Amino acid sequence: FGQTNLKSREAVYSLKQYQLVLSHGLNLVCALLRTGVATSVSLLDCYRALCTKACAICDGFAGFISLLTWTRCCYRCFQEAPELQMYSLTAVKRQFRLPKCDMDLLKMFKTLPGTYNLEKSSYKSRMTIVSAYQALMFVDEFPYRPSPASLVQRGQILNFMGTCALPYYDAPTGQVEEGVCCAGCQLLVANGCVMREMELWSWAYQARNTLYSRDGFLEHFRWCKQAQRRWTESDEGK
Numbered sequence: 001f002g003q004t005n006l007k008s009r010e011a012v013y014s015l016k017q018y019q020l021v022l023s024h025g026l027n028l029v030c031a032l033l034r035t036g037v038a039t040s041v042s043l044l045d046c047y048r049a050l051c052t053k054a055c056a057i058c059d060g061f062a063g064f065i066s067l068l069t070w071t072r073c074c075y076r077c078f079q080e081a082p083e084l085q086m087y088s089l090t091a092v093k094r095q096f097r098l099p100k101c102d103m104d105l106l107k108m109f110k111t112l113p114g115t116y117n118l119e120k121s122s123y124k125s126r127m128t129i130v131s132a133y134q135a136l137m138f139v140d141e142f143p144y145r146p147s148p149a150s151l152v153q154r155g156q157i158l159n160f161m162g163t164c165a166l167p168y169y170d171a172p173t174g175q176v177e178e179g180v181c182c183a184g185c186q187l188l189v190a191n192g193c194v195m196r197e198m199e200l201w202s203w204a205y206q207a208r209n210t211l212y213s214r215d216g217f218l219e220h221f222r223w224c225k226q227a228q229r230r231w232t233e234s235d236e237g238k
Contacts, residue, residue: 017047024167024176025050028065031164035109037067045070050169053177053213057081063179063211065166068107068131075209078163079156082133082148086162089128092135102138106130116160129158168213179211184226 013019021029025046032038032046055062055074058081062072066084078084089108092098098106110126132151167178185207212220221227 015043018043020169021046021050024169028164028166031067031112034112035067037107037109040107041070049166051171053168053170057083061177061179061211061213061216062168063165064163066163068109068129068162069134072166073163075211076206079159080152082151084159084163085132085151085153085156086129086158087132087135087151088158089130092130092132096135096139098135098138105138106135111158111161116157121157123157123161127158129162131162177213179213180217181209181211182207182217182220182224182227184224184228184230185210187230188226 021043028046028049029038032041049065049070049072052062052072054060054072055077056071057073057077060074060076062074064073064075064078065071066073066078068086069084071084073081073084087095092106093103108128108130110128111123113124113126115122133148136148136151165178167176169176189205189208207224210220221231
């Protein structure tokens with residue numbers, strides 16, 4: 001609509017929702033345009049996502065959004081939740097054996113070259129990705145239909161490629177939250193303090209990668225001894 005003529009463009013640009021989306025979700029807008037997903041996402045969709053604080057899967061702080069499923073999610077869920085798993089188009093064809101009429105109904109896009117995940121893996125080539133969970137819904141016959149849990153492939157780089165960081169905008173207060181991580185939990189893992197106990201290691205790894213809202217971090221700080229120690233050692237953040 002904004003590309004129709006000058007007046008329509010001015011009308012769109014004057015919208016508060018448009019200005020907020022561009023101010024705080026520019027990376028998302030660019031990703032939508034470059035992948036072509038923008039054709040199925042409206043300005044109102046973007047604004048509502050920007051104003052959504054909770055992960056749709058676990059109710060934690062949602063610092064990300066899955067582009068194909070348009071789901072607000074946290075760091076852990078976009079990696080581990082079956083509903084948010086991304087597969088390559090080739091893998092979906094091979095694993096689910098869907099007829100062309102069903103394949104044509106699947107949402108998909110070509111990934112963008114860039115650097116992804118905590119290891120900062122760089123990818124130059126583009127590949128077409130699909131929501132594995134959506135593809136699963138088209139599979140009716142045993143033995144081709146796997147369980148949703150079997151879709152999860154931890155560390156799957158395609159999950160990163162299909163997700164975009166997006167802060168939270170609190171409309172009543174006008175405040176923006178990008179989320180905060182716990183430096184205490186990060187040091188616990190970095191220093192190898194939990195290497196000997198696998199259960200503790202798993203918990204610490206999860207805690208290190210958790211993104212908190214301001215209120216959520218204050219609650220975490222109440223019992224996190226490592227965070228309290230860091231706070232004391234830094235002279236209360238000075």
